[in-house]
Amino acid sequence: xxxxxxxxxxxxxxxxxxxxxxxxxxxxxxxxxxxxxxxxxxxxxxxxxxxxxxxxxxxxxxxxxxxxxxxxxxxxxxxxxxxxxxxxxxxxxxxxxxxxxxxxxxxxxxxxxxxxxxxxxxxxxxxxxxxxxxxxxxxxxxxxxxxxxxxxxxxxxxxxxxxxxxxxxxxxxxxxxxxxxxxxxxxxxxxxxxxxxxxxxxxxxxxxxxxxxxxxxxxxxxxxxxxxxx
Amino acid sequence: xxxxxxxxxxxxxxxxxxxxxxxxxxxxxxxxxxxxxxxxxxxxxxxxxxxxxxxxxxxxxxxxxxxxxxxxxxxxxxxxxxxxxxxxxxxxxxxxxxxxxxxxxxxxxxxxxxxxxxxxxxxxxxxxxxxxxxxxxxxxxxxxxxxxxxxxxxxxxxxxxxxxxxxxxxxxxxxxxxxxxxxxxxxxxxxxxxxxxxxxxxxxxxxxxxxxxxxxxxxxxxxxxxxxxxxxxxxxxxxxxxxxxxxxxxxxxxxxxxxxxxxxxxxxxxxxxxxxxxxxxxxxxxxxxxxxxxxxxxxxxxxxxxxxxxxxxxxxxxxxxxxxxxxxxxxxxxxxxxxxxxxxxxxxxxxxxxxxxxxxxxxxxxxxxxxxxxxxxxxxxxxxxxxxxxxxxxxxxx
Numbered sequence: 001x002x003x004x005x006x007x008x009x010x011x012x013x014x015x016x017x018x019x020x021x022x023x024x025x026x027x028x029x030x031x032x033x034x035x036x037x038x039x040x041x042x043x044x045x046x047x048x049x050x051x052x053x054x055x056x057x058x059x060x061x062x063x064x065x066x067x068x069x070x071x072x073x074x075x076x077x078x079x080x081x082x083x084x085x086x087x088x089x090x091x092x093x094x095x096x097x098x099x100x101x102x103x104x105x106x107x108x109x110x111x112x113x114x115x116x117x118x119x120x121x122x123x124x125x126x127x128x129x130x131x132x133x134x135x136x137x138x139x140x141x142x143x144x145x146x147x148x149x150x151x152x153x154x155x156x157x158x159x160x161x162x163x164x165x166x167x168x169x170x171x172x173x174x175x176x177x178x179x180x181x182x183x184x185x186x187x188x189x190x191x192x193x194x195x196x197x198x199x200x201x202x203x204x205x206x207x208x209x210x211x212x213x214x215x216x217x218x219x220x221x222x223x224x225x226x227x228x229x230x
Numbered sequence: 231x232x233x234x235x236x237x238x239x240x241x242x243x244x245x246x247x248x249x250x251x252x253x254x255x256x257x258x259x260x261x262x263x264x265x266x267x268x269x270x271x272x273x274x275x276x277x278x279x280x281x282x283x284x285x286x287x288x289x290x291x292x293x294x295x296x297x298x299x300x301x302x303x304x305x306x307x308x309x310x311x312x313x314x315x316x317x318x319x320x321x322x323x324x325x326x327x328x329x330x331x332x333x334x335x336x337x338x339x340x341x342x343x344x345x346x347x348x349x350x351x352x353x354x355x356x357x358x359x360x361x362x363x364x365x366x367x368x369x370x371x372x373x374x375x376x377x378x379x380x381x382x383x384x385x386x387x388x389x390x391x392x393x394x395x396x397x398x399x400x401x402x403x404x405x406x407x408x409x410x411x412x413x414x415x416x417x418x419x420x421x422x423x424x425x426x427x428x429x430x431x432x433x434x435x436x437x438x439x440x441x442x443x444x445x446x447x448x449x450x451x452x453x454x455x456x457x458x459x460x461x462x463x464x465x466x467x468x469x470x471x472x473x474x475x476x477x478x479x480x481x482x483x484x485x486x487x488x489x490x491x492x493x494x495x496x497x498x499x500x501x502x503x504x505x506x507x508x509x510x511x512x513x514x515x516x517x518x519x520x521x522x523x524x525x526x527x528x529x530x531x532x533x534x535x536x537x538x539x540x541x542x543x544x545x546x547x548x549x550x551x552x553x554x555x556x557x558x559x560x561x562x563x564x565x566x567x568x569x570x571x572x573x574x575x576x577x578x579x580x581x582x583x584x585x586x587x588x589x590x591x592x593x594x595x596x597x598x599x600x601x602x603x604x605x606x607x608x609x610x611x612x613x614x615x616x617x618x619x620x621x622x623x624x625x626x627x628x
Contacts, residue, residue: 050619053619053622056529058528058529058619059618059619082528083531086532089531093622095522097522097523097625099523101238101239110527111531114231114532114536115531158530159530162531
């Protein structure tokens, strides 16, 4: 059995919205192992992104047990969760959230600067990862000078640059046309093939089908796998 | 990294940043001017006193130098006693006061006489001709205003007296001096008609010979002697007089300038508030536009304090960038205002209201940085309280 990166048991997430109690997650149990590629599908508002945020240590569950990279998430301080995100996790979102005043290379370099790598190491690592996503020639361009697909590839490079064990992708093709979305899908598949675990939230069944394990969520719960499903 | 992000963040909207910098620069200019004004007259007086070169001034009890026509008796005896005190280089007896001056056959005008013996004088600066010499008992140097009023030139005779009989239109017992030079008097008001002669001659004019009355004794010390110590000794030894070291004189003058301090405090505070509001609004606006980006920076592992520092630094950088404008514009505005204010007839020729001093510059720098820091508090609080997941969610939904 490969290394267990994330273990969630009976996770729940409740919050108040305009005086109403919202149960975003109910009793979600999930494990993510090294090298896995998991896709999560479901209708809007079913709790997919909430689950991804909790697995990515940017949100905390209201109940349940969560172990992230061998550590009990409930015992982590804010600084420890931040360090966990920096060193073990990579995030890709539907909107690319690149800093428009920085070049592609500078955007990708941010996590390395935070990690305290020396300038030369940073430049080598950025070049390496930009080459990996096929944008070595576009490093000096600012986001405004890149297409949507290129921007998303820069965002993926930023997520990968610290060599995370787990990549969390929330609708990474949501703002892209079909052809560009396909390029991103191929990139994710290549990443998985190279050993990075991926949890992908998507509405796109074709993209979800590329995962090694496909999950569906409804009303804050993971539905049991259908017979014959992988 | 924080500086890198802060500077890049600031120049995301160059035109907006430039306008903000200009705004803060103008507020900073006013702040600098108010700092210059708050101690300007005092600094200006300090410069003149340093130029005049005496460390202690002895005046009649309860007065400042030349602020009234009051005199104290036995002036030369006191001056001689002070000169004999250890550490005193010399003491110059001075008598100043109102008299009348005229040219032969012309209507007299009121004037101010300075009696101070050469070669120790330092109350005036000769512009034309020559200064008084020790043997010049019946010679005078006159101010441009007096020369103009009486049509005097070098070599002309100046008639002066302490009293004037208006019914006869004549000076009473006038004394006659030959004009040797035209001089600018440091403490004269802009239109003041003055002339200088020897101390004894001035006593004759002011009818102070019998009591040996003086207005002032200017005391020069050697380099090792403290002005405060000598002034204290003078006050203890001669209860009928007041004594001020330069520092004490400046403090006494400052007390009379409370109006300027209050004025500069009010306007300085207003410009600081403008600074804080301007910088705070700009940075808070910028932050509210970038919440999604900031949330993603937190999500990819940037520490909270890193982003808080970045926001703080953006506020400070705005202030820092505005400093050349604040200092440049502040200096130009101060020259303009000073020219307007010193045109007033009741202001001594050499005095300035706005004086650029190290203290004014440092206080302006400190207050601008304080403004930037205060302005950065609210935006920093926004970032410190940023919740990653809800922010990302609302950004995506938006």
